[in-house]
Amino acid sequence: MMSLREKKIAKKKQDILRSAATVLAEKGFQGTTMEEVAANLLMTKGSMYYYFKNKDDLLFQCHQMVMDLSLEKIEQVVNSDKDPIKKLEQAVESHILLATSEKSMFLMMDQPNQNFSGEHLEEALQQRKDYAHHFDDILQEGIEKGVFDETIDIRMVRFIILGALNWTLQWYSEDGPQTAEEIANSYAKHLLKMVVKDQ
Amino acid sequence: MMSLREKKIAKKKQDILRSAATVLAEKGFQGTTMEEVAANLLMTKGSMYYYFKNKDDLLFQCHQMVMDLSLEKIEQVVNSDKDPIKKLEQAVESHILLATSEKSMFLMMDQPNQNFSGEHLEEALQQRKDYAHHFDDILQEGIEKGVFDETIDIRMVRFIILGALNWTLQWYSEDGPQTAEEIANSYAKHLLKMVVKDQ
Amino acid sequence: MMSLREKKIAKKKQDILRSAATVLAEKGFQGTTMEEVAANLLMTKGSMYYYFKNKDDLLFQCHQMVMDLSLEKIEQVVNSDKDPIKKLEQAVESHILLATSEKSMFLMMDQPNQNFSGEHLEEALQQRKDYAHHFDDILQEGIEKGVFDETIDIRMVRFIILGALNWTLQWYSEDGPQTAEEIANSYAKHLLKMVVKDQ
Amino acid sequence: MMSLREKKIAKKKQDILRSAATVLAEKGFQGTTMEEVAANLLMTKGSMYYYFKNKDDLLFQCHQMVMDLSLEKIEQVVNSDKDPIKKLEQAVESHILLATSEKSMFLMMDQPNQNFSGEHLEEALQQRKDYAHHFDDILQEGIEKGVFDETIDIRMVRFIILGALNWTLQWYSEDGPQTAEEIANSYAKHLLKMVVKDQ
DNA sequence: TATGAATGAGCATTCATTCAT
DNA sequence: TATGAATGAATGCTCATTCAT
Numbered sequence A, B, C, D: 001m002m003s004l005r006e007k008k009i010a011k012k013k014q015d016i017l018r019s020a021a022t023v024l025a026e027k028g029f030q031g032t033t034m035e036e037v038a039a040n041l042l043m044t045k046g047s048m049y050y051y052f053k054n055k056d057d058l059l060f061q062c063h064q065m066v067m068d069l070s071l072e073k074i075e076q077v078v079n080s081d082k083d084p085i086k087k088l089e090q091a092v093e094s095h096i097l098l099a100t101s102e103k104s105m106f107l108m109m110d111q112p113n114q115n116f117s118g119e120h121l122e123e124a125l126q127q128r129k130d131y132a133h134h135f136d137d138i139l140q141e142g143i144e145k146g147v148f149d150e151t152i153d154i155r156m157v158r159f160i161i162l163g164a165l166n167w168t169l170q171w172y173s174e175d176g177p178q179t180a181e182e183i184a185n186s187y188a189k190h191l192l193k194m195v196v197k198d199q
Numbered sequence E: 001t002a003t004g005a006a007t008g009a010g011c012a013t014t015c016a017t018t019c020a021t
Numbered sequence F: 001t002a003t004g005a006a007t008g009a010a011t012g013c014t015c016a017t018t019c020a021t
Helices: A004-027 A034-040 A045-051 A055-078 A084-101 A103-107 A118-144 A154-171 A180-195 B004-027 B034-040 B045-051 B055-078 B084-101 B103-108 B118-144 B154-171 B180-195 C004-027 C034-040 C045-051 C055-078 C084-101 C103-108 C118-144 C154-171 C180-195 D004-027 D034-040 D045-051 D055-078 D084-101 D103-108 D118-144 D154-171 D180-195
Strands: none
Touching: A004 A034, A004 A045, A004 A055, A004 A103, A034 A045, A034 A055, A055 A084, A055 A103, A055 A118, A084 A103, A084 A118, A084 A154, A084 A180, A103 A154, A118 A154, A154 A180, A154 B154, A154 B180, A180 B154, A180 B180, B004 B034, B004 B045, B004 B055, B004 B103, B034 B045, B034 B055, B055 B084, B055 B103, B055 B118, B084 B103, B084 B118, B084 B154, B084 B180, B103 B154, B118 B154, B154 B180, C004 C034, C004 C045, C004 C055, C004 C103, C034 C045, C034 C055, C055 C084, C055 C103, C055 C118, C084 C103, C084 C118, C084 C154, C084 C180, C103 C154, C118 C154, C154 C180, C154 D154, C154 D180, C180 D154, C180 D180, D004 D034, D004 D045, D004 D055, D004 D103, D034 D045, D034 D055, D055 D084, D055 D103, D055 D118, D084 D103, D084 D118, D084 D154, D084 D180, D103 D154, D118 D154, D154 D180
């Protein structure tokens, strides 16, 4: 169990991470200075280093937070007892709802190749792979159960879906003509059409 | 008409742009130094400033070069007298073939919001819009001619397609299991399934 | 008289000083952080400031501790009723035995000019002078009593002796081929040969 | 052969090194900022990095310059055809004359253990060893030729001599009562008395 | 007494940009 | 045209010091 102090420090870290993600998303990793991140939190640059070893560490922990959320969501979906169509629908919708509600957090994770290096890079890439493969599992299950078109190329379809989902960050705006829910539904509908078997 | 001297300069600029794009794609705009770009060309940092006003200018002209290529390609397709299915197929395939063959050039264009500002940003965004709307045109034509499902949401579908296409840069590798052509075909096949009317 | 509480504090200070000297000797004054000194004592940085006004003060008190020890030793020798040859011998030997047994403490005192300033510097330099002049006294006595060569230049000889003695810190190691005692004897023998009158 | 440009750059480097040595000697490596070194040369901090990779590099090259000078001198002496007494005399004198005339350069080399690390440290220590062993050679030769007392401990005597020589930096001042030459003579005379055989 | 947290001044280093040649 | 040299503003990071608890 966490002591009170550990809880407090964890809470503070979370605050910093959220705030950092906003700035990082807007200006990119290299374009963001520690000063900016700190200023956004009414902190001083130096204080940031009490909580994070360095800038890389800050980015990595941001990445972690988003990844943990994302993986948790999709694992819920994959491990449910819904049918594959419902699962894919929900995976797509849940990704969009999460990504749009935490837009800055997701944006910040873009291009890990440029921003991470060494072990951090490896770990980040592995987590992305893990996330991606959950879609493979759903697609595979759908084919086996005869609800998805058995002629689809699972890898390609997975790339198409993930590409479509990630792209939402580039254009989605809260003030846009459609709510996040509407977008989520629409995406699910169109993407499903790509894989369900014609009856 | 261009004088010989102007042609020579233009040629040199092209060389620089290509080389710069490679470096920029790998390390990102902010992560790339003028020195690296220059070194890659066996030039000195200082010399770059003979051809480009500054680093922003270099990036922008890189962006232009790719955009010109891309727009030319898609306009050829849109303005042809093929049927909408063929047009969409070709637009998708031509995008993938261009993007994979000039991967670094395309990668470098990512996230204009972070790298451009002021007029450059506006112009870059406008060109992206122009490119995107060509897909709208194809989709619209397909619906009007009764070959595309009239219940699709053109905007959403366009986003899905563009997202899928741009995402290829994140995973495509020359050494991958599929050639660019195979990927292009596969993408076209799957994406078309999303829009063509069931007969 | 010291109260029990004062004694406890004094004891703690001693502990800190010894520990600090070790770290300071290894990395130099500027190269050592308060954090390192504290960590070595299983303390926190902040706590150090209960015992010492600041980093300078810490160094100065370290210096004091060593100086007090050194001066006490040499004064014992000078004030004894031995003959000058015996005195010089013992002064040399006692310096080496003390310096080698408290190597880190002595090393840390190097280059007061770089590490002290203001009053601290003056005081440190004065103490060094005091220490040095005890050797002058022995040499003078030796000449007067006719056992030391009256043609020697006392100042020069003192410099040679002190230089030789201080240099031991640069090379002495507990694992070396000679024990501290052997070194002390050897130094005394050679240095004496420099000053005793040929009979 | 060096081109004119290479010569110019080498000259500039020399200027920087000399100036840097002065500041480094006064404040120590860690206590000296690049800004101070630069200011002393009417340069900007940034320009220093055109000539030196970093602060470590600057220190190391300073060290090299002094070492090269010192080694050259002592090798001249050792390789001459003088008798051992004359050789030791000259080695001592030449060290003192060099060290006093380039006091800051020599001071700056103090305590390589604290200022160098890795390969630089190894190389610096090796050069010091090389320098030291030239004294061993002279002593050895003297014993073999029967002019030095065969009961001396060469290693100890070498330590005493080097210690005495290096210590001059701590007290020598141009305004002192004795000129460098007088000091050199005096040192040589006293130190020789320690090793020459009584006839 | 002790310490967790915060701070701010300082520093090494990088890099786009300039300019004389 | 090309470049060597210089610059200065920016930036990540460190660390002595403070202080409320």
